[in-house]
Amino acid sequence: MPLGNDALKLEGTEMEALNVGFIGLGNMGAPMAANLAKAGCVVRGFDTAGTSAEGVQMVASATEAATGADVVLTMLPNGAILRSVAAEILPAMKPGALLLDCSTVDVESARDVAAQAEASKLLFVDAPVSGGIGGAAGGTLTFMAGGTTAAFTKARPLFDIMGQKAVHCGDAGAGQAAKICNNMILGATMIATCEAFALADKLGLDRQKMFDVVSTSSGYSWTMNAYCPAPGVGPQSPADNDYTPGFAAELMLKDLGLSQQAAEAVDADTPMGALAHALYAKFVEDEDGMGKDFSAMLPRFSARGRTS
Numbered sequence: 687m688p689l690g691n692d693a694l695k696l697e698g699t700e701m702e703a704l705n706v707g708f709i710g711l712g713n714m715g716a717p718m719a720a721n722l723a724k725a726g727c728v729v730r731g732f733d734t735a736g737t738s739a740e741g742v743q744m745v746a747s748a749t750e751a752a753t754g755a756d757v758v759l760t761m762l763p764n765g766a767i768l769r770s771v772a773a774e775i776l777p778a779m780k781p782g783a784l785l786l787d788c789s790t791v792d793v794e795s796a797r798d799v800a801a802q803a804e805a806s807k808l809l810f811v812d813a814p815v816s817g818g819i820g821g822a823a824g825g826t827l828t829f830m831a832g833g834t835t836a837a838f839t840k841a842r843p844l845f846d847i848m849g850q851k852a853v854h855c856g857d858a859g860a861g862q863a864a865k866i867c868n869n870m871i872l873g874a875t876m877i878a879t880c881e882a883f884a885l886a887d888k889l890g891l892d893r894q895k896m897f898d899v900v901s902t903s904s905g906y907s908w909t910m911n912a913y914c915p916a917p918g919v920g921p922q923s924p925a926d927n928d929y930t931p932g933f934a935a936e937l938m939l940k941d942l943g944l945s946q947q948a949a950e951a952v953d954a955d956t957p958m959g960a961l962a963h964a965l966y967a968k969f970v971e972d973e974d975g976m977g978k979d980f981s982a983m984l985p986r987f988s989a990r991g992r993t994s
């Protein structure tokens with residue numbers, strides 16, 4: 687695609703000249719950085735925990751990773767850390783470079799960092815991902831992106847390396863908005879699917895029959911059809927592996943917290959999202975949900991009555 691002077695040349699020898707700074711090489715960041723290196727990018731990485739990734743030259747600070755880079759990619763735990771890393775690296779980035787944040791953070795942090803980047807004559811895209819650790823390793827993530835068209839265009843070749851799909855959702859913050867709305871639906875739907883299975887059990891309905899009916903009826907959903915929370919029923923899912931994540935309950939709790947934070951900020955009424963947040967908070971913080979897949983809500987409901 688002819689993209690003019692903004693194009694990141696990822697073919698032939700020019701591809702090897704692409705400099706990427708990668709900050710935050712954790713469970714997601716490390717395989718994403720390794721895929722960029724494998725595709726021919728020169729990747730300099732930094733992580734406060736001293737982690738590393740294949741093909742990535744580790745450096746001593748975030749500033750060192752960002753200096754001279756065409757694109758600086760961040761994959762960090764939350765908005766506060768993103769803000770502090772951005773404050774450190776924005777002054778060190780070269781004019782016209784792109785800060786590409788793939789972390790899941792609050793919409794406000796994404797928009798504030800975008801404004802700071804713009805003031806420094808830099809490009810910014812918020813591009814949280816879905817696809818989890820498997821998608822990061824396999825280069826099959828989906829990116830939900832927010833930012834200007836020029837910034838999105840500049841990020842596109844990196845999306846193509848690390849993922850299978852990138853949707854330009856709108857201006858800065860729109861990627862985070864899409865992510866938290868999707869995961870609010872996901873969390874509430876998983877709870878609905880699990881409580882329905884638990885009710886079906888108590889009504890003496892066979893789980894396979896329940897799946898056969900619901901997965902082809904109006905109650906169907908991604909949680910039922912593609913990620914069934916009942917072991918031995920439907921496609922392979924974390925339920926078939928003793929609820930080993932997958933997508934951990936505490937990560938769902940984080941995303942539901944972000945959607946409630948956003949809903950409060952814009953006065954949106956989200957009662958189902960609020961209830962899903964409260965239930966996952968109880969599951970993770972007061973019960974045994976920490977470290978389990980978010981579909982482990984099913985054994986939780988199965989073990990309870992209406993008042994327990």
Ligand code: NAD
Pocket residue numbers: 709710711712713714715732733734735736737748761762763764767771788789790791815816817818819932933937940
């Ligand atoms: P992680 O905790 O494994 O990785 C985060 C990394 O950031 C850690 O290695 C940590 O040491 C590093 N870090 C923290 N502060 C830093 C700083 N100031 N400078 C440099 N490095 C710093 O988390 P993860 O699972 O890789 O997730 C990263 C982001 O992706 C999160 O925002 C998460 O919500 C999101 N996400 C995760 C998944 C998943 O399945 N794990 C799926 C989708 C989105």
